[in-house]
Amino acid sequence: MTLPPLLAIAAGRRVRPRKAENSEVRPRDRNAEARIQAAVVEWIRLVAPDLIAFHVPNGGLRTKAEAARMKWVGVLAGVPDIVVLGLDGRCWLIEVKGPGGSLSPEQCVIRDRCVAMRIPFVVAKSIDDVRLAFRLWGIETREAKQ
Numbered sequence: 001m002t003l004p005p006l007l008a009i010a011a012g013r014r015v016r017p018r019k020a021e022n023s024e025v026r027p028r029d030r031n032a033e034a035r036i037q038a039a040v041v042e043w044i045r046l047v048a049p050d051l052i053a054f055h056v057p058n059g060g061l062r063t064k065a066e067a068a069r070m071k072w073v074g075v076l077a078g079v080p081d082i083v084v085l086g087l088d089g090r091c092w093l094i095e096v097k098g099p100g101g102s103l104s105p106e107q108c109v110i111r112d113r114c115v116a117m118r119i120p121f122v123v124a125k126s127i128d129d130v131r132l133a134f135r136l137w138g139i140e141t142r143e144a145k146q
Helices: 007-008 030-048 064-072 105-116 125-135
Strands: 050-054 081-087 090-094 121-126
Touching: 030 050, 030 090, 030 125, 050 125, 090 105, 090 125, 105 121, 121 125
Parallel strands: 090 121
Antiparallel strands: 050 081, 081 090
């Protein structure tokens, strides 16, 4: 016998509500931010090949043991996703966010520290955000030369 949801909860069973057959609700795209980030890195490498751009793999799911090891070797919560290094020793930091994304409290702390240290930092939701940041930072690109 199947119990109605409220009774099933009262009986100690978890009940997952069924989705309507013609439901228009789409699941959240868990790879949107990763696609934006990959596109940004690819764009930087294409239009500014003299720069070094790389991802800092701070996030992601890990076992407790691996997370403890990462913390032990220096992982720091809130560090931006992409680091860009220039020929003159300068660096720029890019935190990528997907649609509707916002900075975590740890990311806000790192952003504020970077701003205080005069380290260029941008939150980017698209390549266009990075294009604008590069213009404001005075980074010359192959795109800008055309």
